[in-house]
Amino acid sequence: MQKAANALWTPQFCPQQEPLSRRKGRMFPWALAVLCALCTATSATEKCIVPADQQSLVTELQRRMESSVVLQSPPNPSILIALNLAGTQDGTKEKLLVQQIKDRVIKEGTAEMTSGEVALYVLALLSSCEDPKCVTADINLVEVLKLKTKEELTYLSDHGTPKTTFYQLSLDTLALCLEGANVKEAALSLTKEALAKDFFVDTGAMATLALTCVHNGLVKAEQSRILESIHEALDKLREQILRAVETNTANIYSIGLALQALNVTPVSYPSGDWSCSQTLAKVLTEISQGAFDNPMAAAQILPSLVGKTYLNVIRLSCLTGKVMVEYTIINHLRGQNFTHTIRVSVPKGSVLLSVLQAAQQNNPQDFSYKTKQTSWGLMVVSINSCAANSNDKTYWQFFNGTKPLEQGVDSYVPSNNEHIEAIFSTY
Numbered sequence: 001m002q003k004a005a006n007a008l009w010t011p012q013f014c015p016q017q018e019p020l021s022r023r024k025g026r027m028f029p030w031a032l033a034v035l036c037a038l039c040t041a042t043s044a045t046e047k048c049i050v051p052a053d054q055q056s057l058v059t060e061l062q063r064r065m066e067s068s069v070v071l072q073s074p075p076n077p078s079i080l081i082a083l084n085l086a087g088t089q090d091g092t093k094e095k096l097l098v099q100q101i102k103d104r105v106i107k108e109g110t111a112e113m114t115s116g117e118v119a120l121y122v123l124a125l126l127s128s129c130e131d132p133k134c135v136t137a138d139i140n141l142v143e144v145l146k147l148k149t150k151e152e153l154t155y156l157s158d159h160g161t162p163k164t165t166f167y168q169l170s171l172d173t174l175a176l177c178l179e180g181a182n183v184k185e186a187a188l189s190l191t192k193e194a195l196a197k198d199f200f201v202d203t204g205a206m207a208t209l210a211l212t213c214v215h216n217g218l219v220k221a222e223q224s225r226i227l228e229s230i231h232e233a234l235d236k237l238r239e240q241i242l243r244a245v246e247t248n249t250a251n252i253y254s255i256g257l258a259l260q261a262l263n264v265t266p267v268s269y270p271s272g273d274w275s276c277s278q279t280l281a282k283v284l285t286e287i288s289q290g291a292f293d294n295p296m297a298a299a300q301i302l303p304s305l306v307g308k309t310y311l312n313v314i315r316l317s318c319l320t321g322k323v324m325v326e327y328t329i330i331n332h333l334r335g336q337n338f339t340h341t342i343r344v345s346v347p348k349g350s351v352l353l354s355v356l357q358a359a360q361q362n363n364p365q366d367f368s369y370k371t372k373q374t375s376w377g378l379m380v381v382s383i384n385s386c387a388a389n390s391n392d393k394t395y396w397q398f399f400n401g402t403k404p405l406e407q408g409v410d411s412y413v414p415s416n417n418e419h420i421e422a423i424f425s426t427y
Contacts, residue, residue, distance in 0.1 A: 050280070050284065050305060054284050054288075057284055057287045057288055058287075058302075058305050058306070061287055061292060061298050061301075061302060061305075062083070062086055062298070062302060063401075063402070064293065064295070064298065065079060065082065065083065065295045065298040065299060065302065066083065066088065066090050066093045066401075068295040069093045069096055069097055070096075071096070073100070074100070074104075075097065075100035075101040075103070075104045076097065076100075076295070076296070076299070077097075077101060077120040077121050077123065077124030078120060078124075078296060078299040078300070079097065079295055079296070079298075079299045080094065080097040080098065080101070080124040080127060080128060081120075081123055081124050081127045081299070081303075081310065081313065082298070082299040082300075082302045082303055083097075083302075084127035084128055084313075084417060085127065085302070085303045085306065085308040085310075085312055085313070086302050086303065086305075086306045086308070087306075087326040087341075087343070087417070087419055088417050088418070088419060090400065090401045090418075090419075091400075091414075091415035091416065091417055091418040091419075092415075094128055094416075094417055095415070097124070097128075098124075098125070098128050098130060101121055101124055101125065102135055105121065105135050105139055105141065106135070106136060106139065110139075110141070110144045113148075114148070114164050114168060115145065115148035115149055115151070115152050115163070115164060115168050115169070115171075115172045116164060116165075116167065116168030116171045116172065118141060118144050118145045118148055118172075118175075119145055119168070119171040119172045119174070119175035119176075120171065120175075121141055122141050122142060122145055122175040122176075122179060123174070123175050123178070123310065123313055125141070126175075126178060126179070126313050126314060127313045128417070129416070132179070133179075142176070142179050142181065145172060145175060145176060146176065146181060148172070149169070149172040149173070149176060149183075149186055151163055152164065152168070152169045152172060152186075153169075153185060153186060153189055156169070156189060156193075165203070166190070166193060166197075166199060166203050166207065167200075167202055167203040167206055169186065169189070169190065170190060170203065170206035170207040170209070170210045171206055171210070172186065173186040173187060173190060173210040173211075173213075173214065174206065174209050174210040174213055174310060174311075177210060177213035177214050177217065178213060178310075178311070178313060178314050183210075183214055184214075184226065186210075187210070187211060187214040187226075187230065188226070188229075190207050190210060190211060190233070191211065191229050191230050191232075191233040192229075194207055194211075194233040194236060194237055195229075195232060195233050195236060198240060199237070199240065200254075201240075201241055201244045201245075201250045201251070201254040201257070201258055202254050202257055204237045204240050204241050204261065205237075205241060205254070205257035205258050205260060205261035206257060206261075207233075207237060208234060208237045208238065208241070208261035208264065208265065209257075209260060209261060209264060209309060209310050209311060211230050211233060211234055211237075212234065212264045212265070212311065213311060214230065215227065215230050215231070215234070218230070234265060237261070238261070238262065238265045241258050241261050241262060242262065244258070245258050245262075245279060252282075252283070252286050252291060253297055253300060253301075255279065255282075255283055255301065255304075256300040256301035256302070256303065256304045257300065257304075259279075259304035260303060260304050260308075260309040260310065261309075263304070263307075263309055264309055264311060283301065283305075287301070321347060321348055322345040322346065322347060322348060323345065323346060323347075323348050323350070323414065323415065323416040323417075323418075324343055324344070324345050324416055324417055325343070325344055325345075325346065325355045325414045325416075325417075325418055325419075325420060326341060326342075326343050326417070326418070326419040326420070327341070327342055327343070327344060327355050327356070327359050327367075327420050327421075327422070328340070328341040328419070328420070328421045328422070329341075329366070329367065329383050329384055329421075329422045330421060330422070330423045330424065331383075331384070331386050331423075331424040332424075333394060333424045333425070333426065334386065334389070334392060334394060334424065335386060338366075338384060340363075340366040340367065340384070342359050342362060342363055342366075342367060344358035344359050344362060345358070346358055346414075348416075349413060350413065350414075351409065351410055351411060351412060351413055352398070352405075352408075352409040352410075352412045352413070352414055352420065353371075353378065353409040353410050355414060355420065356369050356380070356409060366384055367383070367384065368382075368383070368384060368385065369382060369383045369384075370382040370387065371409075376408065377408040377410050377411060378408055378409060378410040379408065379409075380396050380398075380409055380422070381396075382396075383396055383422055383424075386424055392426070393426050393427050394424060394425065394426055394427075395424075395425060395426075395427060396422050396423070396424060396425070397422070397423050397424075397425040398412075398420060398421070398422050398423075399420070399421040399422075399423060400414075400418060400419070400420060401419060401421075405420075
């Protein structure tokens with residue numbers, strides 16, 4: 001029980017409510033059923049979503065991944081990216097990962113890091129609204145990545161293979177592209193190699209993400225000559241990835257990136273050629289059997305399960321003076337069950353009540369609420385037309401992840417990317 005309002009109080013009433021329509025805007029994890037990353041790429045009649053009765057698998061997957069982040073753990077940029085794309089449930093974990101990444105760069109430098117490692121650090125910092133060009137006054141990871149990518153391309157020109165791997169070169173190209181750097185040379189090299197070789201699924205998927213990013217930028221610049229060859233390479237990569245997925249020759253740990261790649265190539269696949277829902281069912285089965293218990297494996301699959309790709313990194317809210325809060329309301333107790341999630345930005349330092357106000361303003365149909373002043377502070381007595389009932393001993397309880405908040409909505413201050421849940425509960 002919370003020690004403030006919405007914990008130590010006597011509820012009043014909870015009327016039955018009519019079924020409400022689902023929110024039609026942007027969908028986020030833990031809201032309804034999560035969109036499969038391939039919804040846009042499958043036949044128009046096939047639905048590819050995480051079933052409601054299996055959504056707990058995704059939630060638990062993220063919880064285990066977050067719990068792996070401790071003070072003694074080495075920095076893991078892949079986990080930070082996945083958590084930010086999914087909407088981290090515990091803001092302290094994000095802060096810890098960001099600090100671990102910065103500490104490693106500051107203490108150990110970048111000389112021994114591969115280009116792909118630097119690229120992941122750039123993406124991870126971008127996903128947390130941190131500037132990779134200014135880790136410190138003397139450390140600019142974007143410039144470091146440009147130099148290491150140049151080394152990859154020079155080695156490729158001289159030896160026919162990159163200094164590391166085509167996967168890392170693809171990752172470099174993606175990170176620099178998202179940062180707005182000029183990556184035409186890298187993109188042309190990737191395009192040439194993709195057309196000449198058959199990449200492994202992971203490499204092909206990362207190359208697809210990188211070339212899609214470059215393609216999107218070139219479309220705006222109307223550079224059709226380069227676009228033609230990129231189109232051809234993307235078509236080939238998509239066919240290779242699809243073939244590997246539909247014939248079950250792709251490693252289960254490659255499926256996450258494969259789904260991301262196919263998600264950014266929205267082509268309609270004829271009914272019967274391939275079933276997204278079957279692929280998703282296989283992934284969920286593997287999750288239930290523990291195949292993704294390893295935090296790194298979880299980081300690979302989680303973005304696609306919540307309908308996100310690495311291209312979404314730059315679409316995360318990074319508003320100056322603002323914090324982004326993910327807010328979920330859940331009622332599986334009385335009347336019409338519902339789960340709705342929304343992300344809202346509020347001024348930094350705002351109390352939780354501001355989040356409720358912003359959610360109601362953005363979507364009054366699902367996120368309306370009522371409050372009551374008590375001796376313990378302001379108390380939320382109704383959300384989404386479901387109000388507390390003293391006869392049923394029900395009330396609205398607020399959580400940060402799995403931890404009940406010990407302050408009321410008029411005093412608790414959420415952190416950036418924090419996930420707040422309001423759950424209709426009994427006492």
